[in-house]
Structures are given as structure tokens and as C-alpha cells.
Amino acid sequence: MGNPILDIQHIKKRYIMGSQIIDALKDVSISINKNEYVALMGPSGSGKSTMMNILGCLDTPTSGSYKLNGTEVSEMTDDQLAYVRNKEIGFVFQTFNLLPRLTSLENVALPMIYAGMSKKERTERAEQVMEMVGLKERMDHKPNELSGGQRQRVAIARALVNNPSIILADEPTGNLDTKTSYEIMNIFESINNGGNTVILVTHEEDIARHAKRIIRLRDGLVETDMANEPVKASLEH
Numbered sequence: 001m002g003n004p005i006l007d008i009q010h011i012k013k014r015y016i017m018g019s020q021i022i023d024a025l026k027d028v029s030i031s032i033n034k035n036e037y038v039a040l041m042g043p044s045g046s047g048k049s050t051m052m053n054i055l056g057c058l059d060t061p062t063s064g065s066y067k068l069n070g071t072e073v074s075e076m077t078d079d080q081l082a083y084v085r086n087k088e089i090g091f092v093f094q095t096f097n098l099l100p101r102l103t104s105l106e107n108v109a110l111p112m113i114y115a116g117m118s119k120k121e122r123t124e125r126a127e128q129v130m131e132m133v134g135l136k137e138r139m140d141h142k143p144n145e146l147s148g149g150q151r152q153r154v155a156i157a158r159a160l161v162n163n164p165s166i167i168l169a170d171e172p173t174g175n176l177d178t179k180t181s182y183e184i185m186n187i188f189e190s191i192n193n194g195g196n197t198v199i200l201v202t203h204e205e206d207i208a209r210h211a212k213r214i215i216r217l218r219d220g221l222v223e224t225d226m227a228n229e230p231v232k233a234s235l236e237h
Contacts, residue, residue, distance in 0.1 A: 003070060004031040005165060005197055006055060011064035013050050013220075024050040025061070026220035032199065034165070037192040037230070039200045039211035046217040049170070052201045056089055056168050057081050069165070086114050090159030090167045094174035096151045098143040098158075104150075105130060105139040108157045115162055129157040133187055149180035156187055166197045173207055185210045189230075 013025040025047045032038055042048040053059035054066060057073055066073045068084065076084065085091075098107045109126040117125070130139050133153040143151055152172060159167055169188065173181035189210060192198045200211055208214050209231045216223040 003033075004067075005034045005036075005069060006030070006032040006199075007065075007067040008054075009065045011051075011054065011061045011066060013047070013054065013059070014062045023220055025054075028064075028217070028220070028222055030215060030222065030225070032197065034197055035192070035195055037188075037198045037200075037210075037212040039202055039208035039214045039228075040217065041202060041205075041208050041214055042217035042223075043203060045219075047220040048201050048203075048217050051217065052168060052170050052199075055166075055199065056091060057085050086111055087162050088165055090162065090164035092152070092155050092159045092167065092169040092172045094171035096143070096155045096175075098151060098154060100143055103140050103142055104135060104146065104154045104157075107143070107154055108161055111158060111162050125161055126157070129160050130154075132160070133157045147180075148176050149183060152176060152180075152184055153187065156184070156191075160191065160196075164196070166199065167191060168199050168201075170201045171203070172200065173202070173204070181207065 008028060008030045011025055011028045012023070015022045015024060028047070028051065040048050040051060050059065054061055057068070060074065068088065099110070105123070105126050108130060109122040112122040112125060127139065130136060133156055135150060135153050135157065138146060138150060143154070146154065173184055176184060185207065188198055188200065200207070202208050209228065212228055212230050213226065214228045215225045
């Protein structure tokens with residue numbers, strides 16, 4: 001299947017906490033191609049959060065190889081890593097991570113400041129993405145004036161604003177009710193249909209079922225890695 005956008009080979013991650021040694025990832029190999037929609041599943045302690053942090057270049061493996069777009073991540077400079085985290089990967093977190101004093105639009109425009117775009121460009125692009133996630137009417141609202149689902153939409157818009165090749169979403173519906181969760185999953189579906197690679201970390205089966213491939217981790221190892229016939233979010237009630 002061509003060149004994988006993410007290629008992880010024999011990744012191990014060991015944490016030393018005092019006298020305790022924790023092997024969070026024992027030997028994980030995963031390849032993900034462009035425009036895939038993958039759910040990374042596993043119970044608490046399975047290593048999925050560690051895996052997420054390594055994929056997002058927020059943490060480094062103890063050993064093994066991680067190639068992102070063909071480049072070995074361990075050989076990147078700090079500047080290259082910062083660029084990758086800002087431009088190549090869009091992050092969506094369970095807790096939204098929005099800045100309370102900024103409006104929705106300002107929150108969405110934030111990554112573009114680091115990318116060095118002019119204010120006019122930032123505003124235009126942020127407005128475009130806010131419209132994409134259905135929040136055109138809420139651009140001037142601050143996070144505390146929005147519902148949980150709207151806050152997550154702002155977070156998704158912020159993740160999309162730099163046109164990243166990969167969207168990494170960590171339990172993106174963890175704090176949302178069922179109806180709102182499906183609305184959010186609808187957005188991920190359309191992001192994936194638009195050509196983005198989407199990687200979703202979740203412990204919820206019904207959320208994972210929206211993905212086209214489900215990788216299950218257990219005890220720091222890949223338990224199963226299977227194609228999945230995704231459910232359509234719009235048909236759920």
C-alpha cells in the first residue's frame with residue numbers, strides 16, 4: 001500500500017518510577033497509510049495513551065523506529081519536531097484545551113500564529129474552518145459560553161486550521177453525551193472523507209465502530225488489527 005504516512009517498528013517504551021519499572025509498550029509495530037481512519041483501542045493501562053503521545057511526537061520511545069512521512073522522528077531536531085507538531089499533526093483532546101480568555105475564533109487561529117501567517121490570513125482561515133464544523137454563529141463566544149459539544153467543535157477546528165496531514169484525537173467524545181458524540185463523529189467522518197488521516201484513541205466500542213480500521217492494544221502489545229465496516233454517524237439516534 002504505497003508509502004505509509006506513519007510507520008512504527010518494534011517500538012518499546014519503558015518508564016522508571018522510583019524503584020518500579022513500567023513497560024508501557026513492549027513491542028509494537030503499526031503502519032498507517034494516508035487517508036486511513038483508525039481507532040486505537042484498549043483498556044486502561046494497555047499503552048494506548050503512550051502510543052498516542054509517541055505518534056504525536058509528544059514523547060519518545062525507549063527503542064524502535066518511528067517514521068513520519070518517511071522521516072525518522074528520533075533524528076529530527078527540536079525545531080523540526082515543533083514544526084511537525086504544529087503543521088503536520090492536528091490534536092484533539094478530551095478536555096478541549098481551549099484558552100478561556102480567547103474567543104472561539106482566536107482559539108482556532110492560535111496555531112497559525114506559530115506558523116507565521118498574517119492576521120488577515122489567520123482570520124480568514126479560522127472563519128472558514130469554524131464554518132466547516134458548523135460554528136459560524138459562535139465565533140465571538142468564549143469557551144465558557146459554549147456547550148461541551150461546541151467546545152469540542154472549536155477544538156476540532158483548531159486542529160484542522162493548519163491543514164495537517166494527520167488528526168490525532170484522544171478520547172474526543174469522553175466528556176460528551178451520546179447525541180453530541182455522534183455529531184462529533186460525523187465531523188471526523190467528513191474530515192476523513194476530505195483526505196485527512198484520522199487516528200482516534202478511545203476505549204468506547206461504539207465510538208471505535210465509526211473508524212475503518214480498529215487496532216486493539218493490550219498490555220503494551222497489539223492484540224488485534226482489523227479492518228472495520230464503519231457505522232454511519234448520521235444514522236444513529
